[in-house]
Structures are given as C-alpha cells and as structure tokens.
Amino acid sequence: MLHWNIKKIVAVLVLLFVLIAVFNFTGFSKNIKNFFFLISSPIQKAFWQAGKSISGFASGILEIKTLKKETEDLRLENQELLNQIAVLTELKRENETLRGALELGLEKELELMLVRVINKDISQDSILVNKGRKEGVLEGSAVITAQKVLLGKVRTVYEGFSEVVLISNKESSFGARIPERDADGVIKGKGSFNLSLDLIPREKEISEGDVVITSALGDVYPPGLLVGQIKTIKKSDVDPFQSAEVKAAFDINNLDYLFIVTAH
Amino acid sequence: MIKKIIFFIITFYILILLQTSFLVHFNVLGVVPNFVLIAVIFINLFSSSKQEKVLSALIGGFYLDVFSLDNRGGFFGFYTLVMLGLFLFLKVILEKYVRLPVIKKI
Numbered sequence: 017m018l019h020w021n022i023k024k025i026v027a028v029l030v031l032l033f034v035l036i037a038v039f040n041f042t043g044f045s046k047n048i049k050n051f052f053f054l055i056s057s058p059i060q061k062a063f064w065q066a067g068k069s070i071s072g073f074a075s076g077i078l079e080i081k082t083l084k085k086e087t088e089d090l091r092l093e094n095q096e097l098l099n100q101i102a103v104l105t106e107l108k109r110e111n112e113t114l115r116g117a118l119e120l121g122l123e124k125e126l127e128l129m130l131v132r133v134i135n136k137d138i139s140q141d142s143i144l145v146n147k148g149r150k151e152g153v154l155e156g157s158a159v160i161t162a163q164k165v166l167l168g169k170v171r172t173v174y175e176g177f178s179e180v181v182l183i184s185n186k187e188s189s190f191g192a193r194i195p196e197r198d199a200d201g202v203i204k205g206k207g208s209f210n211l212s213l214d215l216i217p218r219e220k221e222i223s224e225g226d227v228v229i230t231s232a233l234g235d236v237y238p239p240g241l242l243v244g245q246i247k248t249i250k251k252s253d254v255d256p257f258q259s260a261e262v263k264a265a266f267d268i269n270n271l272d273y274l275f276i277v278t279a280h
Numbered sequence: 281m282i283k284k285i286i287f288f289i290i291t292f293y294i295l296i297l298l299q300t301s302f303l304v305h306f307n308v309l310g311v312v313p314n315f316v317l318i319a320v321i322f323i324n325l326f327s328s329s330k331q332e333k334v335l336s337a338l339i340g341g342f343y344l345d346v347f348s349l350d351n352r353g354g355f356f357g358f359y360t361l362v363m364l365g366l367f368l369f370l371k372v373i374l375e376k377y378v379r380l381p382v383i384k385k386i
Contacts, residue, residue: 025368028334032364036357045345045356052346058298063301071305136304136347138312146312155365179349269305 050174053135053144060134071269095163095265097244102227106240126238128160128275129153131178133271138268141185141207143168145274148176158277159235165265166230166241168276178276183243184209184264191233192243194226201232202245203262209242211262218258221247228262238277284332288339292316296343316340320363324370337367 035086039045135144147153159167168182181188188205190212193279199220201213211227226246232239244262251258295357303312323336341363345356 029364032357032360034359036355039357048356049346055377060301061298063297067302067305085313106283129343135300135347137300137349138304138307139314252350269307 033196046172046174049147050176053174057134057146064134068272084114091267092163095242098227098245098265099164102229102242103196103240106193106229127162127279129246129277129278131159131274133176133274134245136268136271139207141168141170141182141188141205143182143271144178145276146176146180146274148174150175150269152180152209152278153276154278158241160241160275160277161266161271162273162275163265164241166237166243167266167271169237170276180274182209182268184211190236191274193231194220194222194228194229194246197222198224199260200231202227202233209268210265211264212259213246213262214259215257216259218251218256220258222249222258222260224249246261281331284329284335285339288332288335292319292336292339293341295319296347300347316344319368320366324367325374333367334364334372337363337370373384 034268039048039233046246129147131145132148132265133143134146137143145159153170155173157170161167166183168180168185168188170178171180171181182205183190183203184205184207186205187208188203190203191200192203193200194216197220199216201216204212204214206212216222224246228243228246230237230239230241230243242265244264247261247263249258249260299312299315308311317340320336320340324333327333327336338360341360343358344363348359370377
C-alpha cells in the first residue's frame with residue numbers, strides 16, 4: 017500500500033516538473049497568466065471597487081467625514097507643493113551651475129499613458145495594471161501618479177496587462193538625490209513599502225523632512241520625480257557614508273489611476 | 281471526482297480574487313491573509329480524503345502562481361511545488377506524530 021502511494025506521488029511529481037519546465041521554457045506561463053487576468057478583470061474590478069468603498073466606509077466611521085476630505089485634499093496639495101519645490105530647487109541649482117557654460121535644450125516633456133490598477137500583491141510590493149503589450153507598454157518603463165510621484169517600473173508585460181514592481185520592492189535600487197542639500201545617494205527598497213537612502217556622503221548635512229527625488233544616475237527613472245521624504249537618519253563616525261529611512265510619497269491605499277512614462 | 285475538481289476550481293478562484301482585489305484594501309501593516317494557503321492547510325488537516333488533499337494543494341498552488349505578481353523562486357510553478365510539499369509534510373506529520381480527536385460511535 018505504502019509502495020503504491022510512493023509510486024503515485026513520484027508519478028505526480030514527475031508530471032508536475034515536466035509541466036512546470038514546459039510552461040517556463042516555452043513562455044506559456046505568460047499566456048496562462050494573461051488568460052486568467054483577462055477573464056478575471058471584470059470580477060476583480062467589481063471586488064476592487066467594493067473593497068475600496070467598504071474600506072473607505074469603515075475608516076469613515078472612525079473619522080469625521082469632512083476632516084477626512086480636508087486631510088486628503090491637504091495631503092495631495094502638500095505632495096504637489098513638495099514636488100514643485102523639489103523640481104524648482106533642482107532646476108535652480110542646475111541653472112546656477114551650468115548657466116553660461118552649456119546651452120540647454122528644451123526640457124522634454126514626459127509622454128504618459130493612463131492605466132488603472134486592477135490588482136495588488138502587497139506582500140511582494142507589486143501591482144497589476146490594465147494595459148500591456150498591445151497598448152505599447154515596454155518593460156522597464158517608469159510608473160508615476162498624477163502628482164509626479166514615482167511608484168515603480170514595469171517588470172513584466174503581458175498581452176493586455178503589465179506587472180509593476182514598486183520602488184519599495186526589495187529588488188528595487190536606483191539613484192536619488194536631496195536637491196536642497198545637493199546630496200546624492202541610492203534608494204533601496206526594503207519591502208512593505210519601506211525605503212532607505214544609502215551611500216550619502218557623511219559630510220552632507222541632511223535632516224528629517226528633506227525631499228528626495230530621482231536622479232539621472234543609472235538612467236533607471238526620469239530625473240526629478242518625487243520619491244519621498246527623509247524619516248530618520250543613521251550616521252556613524254566610522255562609516256564614510258550615512259543612510260536614512262525614507263517615507264515613500266505614494267499611498268498604496270489610494271492608488272487607482274496611474275501613468276506609465278512611455279518616453280522622457 | 282470531477283465534482284470535487286470543479287468545486288475546488290471555483291472555490292479557490294473566488295478565494296484568490298478576494299485575496300488579490302478585495303482584501304488588499306484591508307491590509308494591516310502591509311499584510312493580507314493568504315486565504316488560499318489557509319484553505320489548503322485546513323483541508324489537509326481535517327479532510328479524510330487523500331484526493332481532496334492533493335487536489336486542494338495542486339489547484340491552490342496553481343492559482344497562487346497565476347495571481348502572484350512576483351514569481352517567487354524565479355519560476356512559474358513555485359507555489360504549486362510549495363503546496364505539494366506542504367501536503368506531503370502535513371501527511372507525514374499527521375500520520376506519524378498527531379492523533380486528532382475523533383468522535384467514536386457508541
């Protein structure tokens with residue numbers, strides 16, 4: 017009886033390994049995923065809206081409605097202002113440094129594609145959006161909010177959907193700068209929407225609340241996009257670099273419509 | 281058998297959609313309960329049918345692979361293998377080390 021069971025288990029395992037190998041090596045797994053995303057999209061949309069309204073209602077019980085709206089408006093306004101300050105500071109510094117030495121070309125505007133979030137994988141800091149290869153989405157494209165807040169980049173493109181890996185994902189790493197302090201560093205994802213800014217030279221004085229934006233270093237993201245604000249600073253006398261925890265500017269619970277940067 | 285397969289396909293489909301589209305709005309510190317994993321463990325602990333246990337592990341793992349936006353382990357099928365491993369692990373543990381209380385007929 018036991019022998020028969022083992023034979024059966026081995027047969028199932030072998031079959032499973034063969035199927036997995038076929039799915040992965042032929043790329044058929046992408047077709048399977050796309051098929052399921054396609055048939056699930058309307059149901060997911062309904063669940064998404066229901067979850068959003070119920071969670072909003074639940075939080076509304078705990079807060080006064082008007083206060084909540086006011087806070088939300090102020091938060092968005094603050095985010096826009098922070099972004100404007102960051103961009104203006106960066107432009108000012110760039111102007112001062114390069115004026116007279118270089119003839120700058122016109123700043124290229126970002127070309128954007130509007131997408132809708134249909135699925136989140138919070139444990140892995142990823143989201144799924146409703147446009148893919150047939151709409152011209154390319155792997156590696158940056159994804160931002162309407163307030164020019166950086167969210168992440170497209171990792172995998174399916175026929176009609178795209179997977180976006182958030183900047184807080186543990187595999188994420190890109191160049192960033194604090195324009196107010198003229199300090200460069202590297203933003204690394206820590207998972208669960210946490211970020212850290214590493215490799216900041218020790219001699220640079222930074223403080224909590226400083227705005228962090230993307231830099232052109234590494235050409236991962238367009239420069240000047242808002243990343244977040246410095247939360248806590250870690251400085252050691254023996255370490256040539258200091259690091260800081262960064263509070264991401266995006267709010268995972270308020271993501272609905274986003275933009276994919278198709279050209280910059 | 282066919283009925284069981286259809287039942288699991290539909291049930292796990294609803295669970296995974298709830299998990300990825302509805303429950304994400306109610307996350308606590310970025311954590312959302314994995315209903316599919318809970319269901320597979322529950323079935324493996326309390327079902328007396330071996331077919332049900334294997335089917336739940338395979339179908340649950342497959343759905344986790346499809347709807348997981350970051351193929352853990354770098355390949356499609358990772359969760360299916362993990363769920364199958366979980367089935368075998370629970371099978372060995374339950375058969376060798378655990379005696380669940382049963383109501384005896386008098």
